[in-house]
Amino acid sequence: MYCRYCGEENPEEAQFCRNCGKKLKEEIKKPKIIETTTNNQNDNSESSSTASSSTDDGWIGCCCLALIVIFIMSALMSGI
Numbered sequence: 001m002y003c004r005y006c007g008e009e010n011p012e013e014a015q016f017c018r019n020c021g022k023k024l025k026e027e028i029k030k031p032k033i034i035e036t037t038t039n040n041q042n043d044n045s046e047s048s049s050t051a052s053s054s055t056d057d058g059w060i061g062c063c064c065l066a067l068i069v070i071f072i073m074s075a076l077m078s079g080i
């Protein structure tokens with residue numbers, strides 16, 4: 001094979017260029033790349049789901065606050 005850096009011709013079984021010393025065969029780890037992409041997708045889905053749930057909790061909190069305020073106001077009005 002030919003070195004991609006200097007163009008020197010090297011034996012097929014050579015792992016490093018005999019001219020410049022660069023690595024000829026780069027180890028391609030496809031499973032790791034797939035794992036990272038899937039993890040990213042999972043993180044995105046989880047973040048979106050948590051964001052939506054947080055907004056729901058915010059609405060519930062607003063409703064609870066309104067109910068509490070109404071309850072306090074009614075109590076004050078009855079007390080007066």
Ligand SMILES: [Zn+2]
Nearest residue numbers: 003006017020
């Ligand atoms: Zn080279």
